[in-house]
Structure formats: structure tokens, C-alpha cells
Amino acid sequence: MHITALAGGVGGARFLRGLLAHLRRTPQLAGTRLTVVGNTGDDITLFGLRVCPDIDTLLYTLGGGIDEAQGWGRADDTHHVAGELARLGATPQWFTLGDRDFGTHVFRSQLLGQGMPLSEVVSRLAARWGLDEQGVTLLPMTDTPVETHVVVAADGEGRRAIHFQEWWVRHQARVPAERFVVAGLDGAAPAPGVLDALRSADVVLLPPSNPVVSIGIILGVPGVRDALRGTRAPVVGVSPLVAGRPVRGHADACLRAIGLESTSAAVAGLYADFLDGWLVDEADPMSSAASPRVLHRPLLMSSPEASADLAGAALELAMSLQQAGGRA
């Protein structure tokens, strides 16, 4: 079987780690291949180095090198490079980069600077993290540099646009966002393999990633949404909201910015043209309509087992939709 998933950072990575655990514990799923299409819309150039936060969180989480407590960055990392940069007055200082993490960014920046496409750089990083051995192919959504900017109201100065990471990390999404603008997205081509992975998949999964600034950005890469509408595979998603609040991150602030309520139904509405199955929390009031087919399950990924169970439930729903005659 071939599963393709779209993914943002921490929530997506933990769900997919759960999926891999579920595949390992389920003999009849042996040999399943997983292709992950990662969001690069929150990439940022810091200190002259190209940083891909979501891709790196996927690499480190699936490769066993993640800082579990933070959810991002390398386990047991030190911060001597960042300390020296701060001592030199380099900015920004609101984005934390550890020393081992800097190794990734220096490596990537050197290869990008030599003209290597990001997808090939990611493939090299994936090899270092043993993703191939786990049957996982990680693809960036595009090789074109794109950057999500957030239009915020500035006191007395009208609007201004700041980088998504400044809004997310520095301001913790507390400054009301008026709009997200993804520079470069219109002209971005899907990275090699992305559309094929969606078209040829047996199952497409949407982990509980941010529907606006993670999944939503990937869907904005020309061709991706069409591929999801056209794929024969059932598309099953997991709501990122429990009781109207994101389990992690700031999906509520993002939904508010695009004029939507923080409900699983509103998120499903963003995927209405291709979503076949939808996992929501046990206590979620959303019920099944003709499509998507709604399944209630505990959404909190409070342990590796809980993550594996959630991924297993999503996969089971997809397979039942498949057996029931494919897509709605």
C-alpha cells in the first residue's frame, strides 16, 4: 500500500510517527510506503541561512532526533552559535536555533547556494535520518522558495506585513492577523513526485496540521488541489481542534484571520471539494453528512500509543471508504 500525507510541523510529525508505529505493529500492513509532502511556506532565512521549520520537525521527529518536550529542534542541543550571534548583536533573537540544528541549516544553505533543488537537499537530509529504511519519502511541497507573510494592523501606521515566523514565534499569534500572503506561491511548481504521490496513492491522509498556514499553504501550490480532487484514493483528515481549540499552535487565530469559526466543521469546509473522511474528537458536536464521513475518536496524542491509535483509526476509515466503493 502507498499512503500519501500532507503535513505541517509538530502535530503532523507526531501523527505520522504514530502512523509508522501503527504500520510496524500491524503485520498485514507490512511493506506500506509513506510519502509525506511537507509545508515549506513557513521557511525563513535567518542569519543568511535557509531554515525549513516544518520539514526539519518532520525529519527530526520521524528520524528519532526531536526534542520531545519542545516538539521542535534537536534533542539535547546546545546554543553556542546562537549565543555568539546574540553577543555580536545579530538579529532576530526570537527564533531559537540549537547548534546541531545549525548543522542542518548550514548544510542545506550550502547546497541550495550551489544550485541544488530543495527536494534533493531534503532527500539527503532524509537519508541521514534513516527515513528510507522506514519506507518514508519526504518531499517539500515545492522547490520554489515561498514565504508566508502575515498582514497585521500596526498602531497608527496602517497595515504592515511581517514574516509568518515573526507572528507565530515572536508574537505567539497574539497580534490579530488580517490576512496571510504567501510570496511566491502562485509561481511555485510542485516538487518532483508530489502530484504523482497524490494521484497514485491508495490512501491520502491529512494529519491534524494547521488548516490555514500548513495544509492550506500546500493546497495553494498550483496543481496540488486538483490532484486531490482527482485522486482515486480516499482522502481522510484529522481535525486539529478539540473543543474548538487547537491541541497545539494557533489554528484558532489563523481561522479567525480568514473569517472562520474554530470548529471541526469549518475546517472540513476548507477541504470540502476532496475530503472523504474526517476524524473529530469524541466530544465534537459535528455529525456525518453525505460527505465527509465523520468518525469520533480521542484526538489527543498524549502518548506514542495514542498517536498510533489515532493514525490507525484514520487509516481504517480510509480503507473502509475504499472498500465501500471508493470516493464519495
Added chain:
Amino acid sequence: MHITALAGGVGGARFLRGLLAHLRRTPQLAGTRLTVVGNTGDDITLFGLRVCPDIDTLLYTLGGGIDEAQGWGRADDTHHVAGELARLGATPQWFTLGDRDFGTHVFRSQLLGQGMPLSEVVSRLAARWGLDEQGVTLLPMTDTPVETHVVVAADGEGRRAIHFQEWWVRHQARVPAERFVVAGLDGAAPAPGVLDALRSADVVLLPPSNPVVSIGIILGVPGVRDALRGTRAPVVGVSPLVAGRPVRGHADACLRAIGLESTSAAVAGLYADFLDGWLVDEADPMSSAASPRVLHRPLLMSSPEASADLAGAALELAMSLQQAGGRA
């Protein structure tokens, strides 16, 4: 008083630290300013980052951050970035860069990438290391990127050129060098302030730096040699050789490559057109001719006091030459 010195890496930096110590302990020299013109001929781009080994050794040594045992790099540094780069298969792996050191290189590379001249970057780094407070101005010899390459015989393949650092660090200068070629040197302009510092100095000092690949490269920057010939200041140098061998580094191999013997007399010959005074080791057979005036002193900088004494002797010789009617 204004002293200007040309300097390479470890030997030059230790001598100049001794000079600063001598100035501090000598009340009548209070207020003396020191301008250091640093060699950038051994600069190298590693992992996409611009590394200036001699400039950094000067910064770290004069700023109190040097790894004393090594003579280069930061004290108590860790190596997590380099470890990750090695894990990723990045090359080369023969050049050691610590994490705090990486902070310097990332900072410099970012600013250079934004179009800032190297001299301005060095000025910012010098501020971080408190050089201004010590009355020291550090200038790179040029803002133009130059790189020293070494022509070596390759078995059965004729000649090939390798980067100076590969010859120096990786091969420890054991591969016989046929020639040094400094890419970019002919078209390099002296950095702002370099020629003025030589012309307006009261004393010019040549620390015991490598006469071929450190001092020799600085002398090759168009205009520098002429400024030394024309300056009213006495020019006093310190031989880098004790008993025909370099105290540190591979000056003997460098002299051999340009067809010279490893003697203080041969080194003085390289500076014949501008050298007024020359410190050689106590046991050195070289004697005074009309010029330069030769002074025998212990050259080993075995302690901070020994370095200060050596620098003091060089300065005293310069001042005596000055009082005796200026240049020979």
C-alpha cells in the same frame, strides 16, 4: 604614538598581545595606538561560510577569547555543528570549526552576503572583542576576496593547485609546494585605512609571522610595499626562525618553495627594500650590515612576559632608529 603592524595568525597575534602588554606596563607609552593589518590570503569558504583564519586568530587572541593550547579557535568551544555536518557527509572534514567560532563565520557571511565590505565586518567583530578599548584598530589587508593556492606535484598527474588551507592544515605542508598563487591579489585594493596607517605611523612592526604566506601576501597587495618603502617610520621586524626552524607553523617549507634557505638573513632579504631593524635569536649567526640593524634577543614567546619583552625590544630598536635620524 601610532604603531602599525602587519600580521598573520598565531605568531603575529601572540607578538601583538605581548606588544599591548608592554604598552600597558610602560607609563610613558600610554595612549599609543596600534593599527594591525591582517592577512586575508588564507581565507576560505567552508560549508558556504566565509572563514578568515588569520583575522579571527587576531580577534580572539587580542580579545581574550583564544584557545591558548591550540593557538587558534575559541577557548572551551564545542563541536556540535561540525559533528552534524560530518554526519551529513559534508566536506571537508580536515578543517576544525567550533560552535562559537561558527557564530563568527555565520555573522560574517551574512553581512558579506548583504554587500558589507569585509573591513566593516571586521570592525564589528573588533567591537565585540573590545579591541577599540585597547587602542587597537584591526584592518583586513583588502576588502577584495583573495585566496592563496598552492601548486603541488600530484603523483603521475602533473601539477595541481590546492587551497592553501588544504596544504597547511590537511597536509601539514608535507607535500612539497612548487609555487604559491594568490587568486585575486593583483586586482585587490588595500582596505580603507591600510596605506594611511603605514604612511602615518611612527613605527611599523613586522611580527614573527610567516614571511611567504602571511607577511608576503600582505606585501603583494598593490600599494602596500610602496607605502612601506615610502613611510618615514622605521620598519622593524622579528625573524620567525630560531636555529633555522620556524617556532610554529611551516615557514621553512614555504621558504623552500620559493627557493630560499631557512635563515633569518634570507627572510630579511625578502624585506630588503624597506626593513630598518631586524630582531633575530640570541644564537642566530646573522650580523648587522649597514641595513637592517640587527639585534639579538630571545625570540621564543614562551610566556606572556617573554612576548612583552620581545615586543618591547622591537619597539625600543625602532625608537632608537627613529632618534638616530630616521630610516637608514
